[in-house]
Each structure stands twice: as structure tokens, then as C-alpha cells.
Amino acid sequence: MDFENIKELINIINSSDLAYFELKSNDDYIKMDKSLTRTSDNNAEKKEASIPVKEEATKEKNDSKENKSKNTVEEVIDENSLIITSPMVGTFYSSPSPDSEAFVKEGDYVKKGKVICIIEAMKLMNEIESNYDGNIVKCFVKDGDMIEFGQKLFEIKED
Known part of the structure; x- marks a missing residue:
């Protein structure tokens, strides 16, 4: 996977509600975990909205x-x-x-x-x-x- 595809994937995952993402493909392995950056206050605001x-x-x-x-x-x-x-x-x-x-x-x-x-x-x-x-x-x-x-x-x- 080339660098541009990785950057695009990071932007997509970062703008989504996914907290964890893992991709295994041939020789490529990407793991993204943004669950540590979320707070319960953000979730409360989403429910209210x-x-x-x-x-x-x-x-x-x-x-x-x-x-x-x-x-x-x-x-x-x-x-x-x-x-x-x-x-x-x-x-x-x-x-x-x-x-x-x-x-x-x-x-x-x-x-x-x-x-x-x-x-x-x-x-x-x-x-x-x-x-x-x-x-x-x-x-x-x-x-x-x-x-x-x-x-x-x-x-x-x-x-």
C-alpha cells in the first residue's frame, strides 16, 4: 500500500465514528486505535445532538x-x-x-x-x-x- 492510500485511509477513519480499525492484506498490516482519544463527554454530546x-x-x-x-x-x-x-x-x-x-x-x-x-x-x-x-x-x-x-x-x- 502506498503512502497516499495510507494517508487517505487515515483521514477516512479519523472522520468516522470508528474507534478501532485493523487491515491485513498480503504483506500489509495497518492498525488504528483512536478509542483512547475519545471521552464520555463527546459521546454525550452526540446523543444529545x-x-x-x-x-x-x-x-x-x-x-x-x-x-x-x-x-x-x-x-x-x-x-x-x-x-x-x-x-x-x-x-x-x-x-x-x-x-x-x-x-x-x-x-x-x-x-x-x-x-x-x-x-x-x-x-x-x-x-x-x-x-x-x-x-x-x-x-x-x-x-x-x-x-x-x-x-x-x-x-x-x-x-
Whole structure:
């Protein structure tokens, strides 16, 4: 690999959200680790910036919902509805196994603490729980879909 390609690769990785990158190709070996340069303050700012607020009136309600949430970020879309988004990158599973029924379907009523899906990340199965009581209005992803951080998962209409 020539020097210009290495410089370009460094710029790409540096501008991405990747914390660690390793490349082995023929006789070439490149390893980049920028996890030591990141702080938890940067991650908090990214999460805060990922919540779009549509109106000033919903901002206060949105802030209180974000503080209640432990594993997801929500976006208020009207007075009683909000969007539950993915807290991580991974694979979305709607049920605990391929033979099982989905945790929730559109129209289902869920209580706070009920598992609504699983996101597999780095071979770990992460159960995502509802932080609210309400009806599932819409599911934005399908079983087995690859999802990104902040991607819409469910719309829930709160009681």
C-alpha cells in the first residue's frame, strides 16, 4: 500500500465514528486505535445532538423522556406519540428465536419494562425494553435488518 492510500485511509477513519480499525492484506498490516482519544463527554454530546426537536413546546417533554430512558433515545412526534430509536448498531430481532412469536406487533399494548426487541451487537443479545406504557403504532424495521445508532425502531402512543 502506498503512502497516499495510507494517508487517505487515515483521514477516512479519523472522520468516522470508528474507534478501532485493523487491515491485513498480503504483506500489509495497518492498525488504528483512536478509542483512547475519545471521552464520555463527546459521546454525550452526540446523543444529545441526535434528538431532533420539532417545536419549542415539545422540547420540555422530550427532555424529560430522554432522562427517563436507560437504553433508547426517543423523539416526541405529537402530544402522546414518540419514536423509540436504536441505542446501538447491530442486527434487529423481533423475537427471542426464529420459531417464537414477535415480542410486539403493531397494535399491541406494552407496559414499561416489557422487552420489545433484541439487538445483536458483537455476538451479544441486547434486550431492548419499553420505557413507557402504550400501544405500538408502527414498527419501522423487519426481523434480521441491520440497524444503525439512532435509527427508528417503533412508534408508541403513550397512555
